[in-house]
Amino acid sequence: MSTQASRADVSRARVYGGLVLGVVAVSWAAPLIRFAEAPSLAISAWRLTFAAAPLLALALVRGRSELASFSVRTWGWLLLSGLALALHFATWIASLQYTTVASSVALVTTQPVWVTLFAWLALSERVGSRGVAALVLCLSGSVLIGARDFAAGGTALWGDLLAVAGAILAAVYFVVGRRVRESMSLGTYVGVVYAVAAAALMLAHGFVDSPLTGFSSRTWWVLAGLALVPQLIGHSLLNASVRHLSAPFVAVASLGEPVLSTLWAVPLLGETPDWVQLVGGGLALVGVLVMSRDEAARQPPPPDMVPAAD
Numbered sequence: 138m139s140t141q142a143s144r145a146d147v148s149r150a151r152v153y154g155g156l157v158l159g160v161v162a163v164s165w166a167a168p169l170i171r172f173a174e175a176p177s178l179a180i181s182a183w184r185l186t187f188a189a190a191p192l193l194a195l196a197l198v199r200g201r202s203e204l205a206s207f208s209v210r211t212w213g214w215l216l217l218s219g220l221a222l223a224l225h226f227a228t229w230i231a232s233l234q235y236t237t238v239a240s241s242v243a244l245v246t247t248q249p250v251w252v253t254l255f256a257w258l259a260l261s262e263r264v265g266s267r268g269v270a271a272l273v274l275c276l277s278g279s280v281l282i283g284a285r286d287f288a289a290g291g292t293a294l295w296g297d298l299l300a301v302a303g304a305i306l307a308a309v310y311f312v313v314g315r316r317v318r319e320s321m322s323l324g325t326y327v328g329v330v331y332a333v334a335a336a337a338l339m340l341a342h343g344f345v346d347s348p349l350t351g352f353s354s355r356t357w358w359v360l361a362g363l364a365l366v367p368q369l370i371g372h373s374l375l376n377a378s379v380r381h382l383s384a385p386f387v388a389v390a391s392l393g394e395p396v397l398s399t400l401w402a403v404p405l406l407g408e409t410p411d412w413v414q415l416v417g418g419g420l421a422l423v424g425v426l427v428m429s430r431d432e433a434a435r436q437p438p439p440p441d442m443v444p445a446a447d
Contacts, residue, residue: 152381156390159374164397166367167238168405170230173359176347177231180360182338183349185226187364189331196328203325214317215326219333221310227338229303236296238402239410240282242395243418244300247275249425251308256315271427278420285413323376392422 173180196204207215232241250272279301286293310330318326342349352360378387395418402408410418 152378155374156378156382156387159371159378160391160393161397162371162374163367163391164394164401166363166371167233167242167398168401169359169363169367170233171238171402171406172355173352173363174356175352175360177234178227178338178341178345178347179349179352180363181223181226181230182335182342183360184230184363184368185223185331185335185338187361188368189328189335191369192324192328193332194328196325200322200325200328203321204329207321211317211320214313215329216333218310218313218317219330220337221306221313222330223334223337223341225303225306225310226334227341228299228306232296232299232303234296235292235299236286237293237408237410237414238406239395239399239408239414239418240286240293240297241300242398243414243421244279244282244297245303245307246392246395246425247279247301247421248304248307248311250275251305252311255308255312267427271424274424274427275421276424278417278422278424281417281420282414285411285417392425395422 170180175183229241229245232245254272279297283294283297286297314326314330339349375387375391378390399408399410399418
């Protein structure tokens, strides 16, 4: 009995340890982006390209029969999901060039609330009183942050709007994925969608005046770090955690991401949030917390998938 209990404790420690490490890993996305001396579109493109390469290779090796069974309709959904993910990264990463890490991560973390709103509109999923309250809280926090940045002048409000757009696009990505993921494995889904998103961002450079190369060696290391730490390690650990823990619990734990990102930004970037950002961000996070609790009372998302936001 003692041996079994000891093994259970070790297994539980690994699960919770992996969750904590995953949250810490994804929290480094915003600070690392600020260290990359490259246009936001290039940062998005290379981050996803570096992350997609091993995932697509794995999907082609392990899921060839699964890929061959996809219908034209399924490929259409995968294309839509990949394009939404590409636009999510493009808008959110661009927001960090205009507003602070605290404002950006607080606004982009409102994604679960937009997921619920879109699930209600597109999938006819019921939205209870908690869902409505969560939406009001998140919107109140977003408006407060936006009003503060508008009063301050400059381009910060534009960054806030881009961060909100990133949250909405991430919600589109998740709702589409929720629909198509019922008929495929997580590895195949992520491998294809990340590749589509990376290709879309690379192709976008043909229509804009934004360089893809010529960066310093430090920037290339930062780009590789973005793909490895927040994307491959962080989101992989979150996906692994949700197989053993409830999706709402993982969603609540993920609220540590904007808190940690803001903390990293203080010594590394010299960005100390003021009381308006703290209150606005707090309202947004409380809204996400309420939404996560509401999710626990309703039908949960697929057991091995969590939103891949920042």
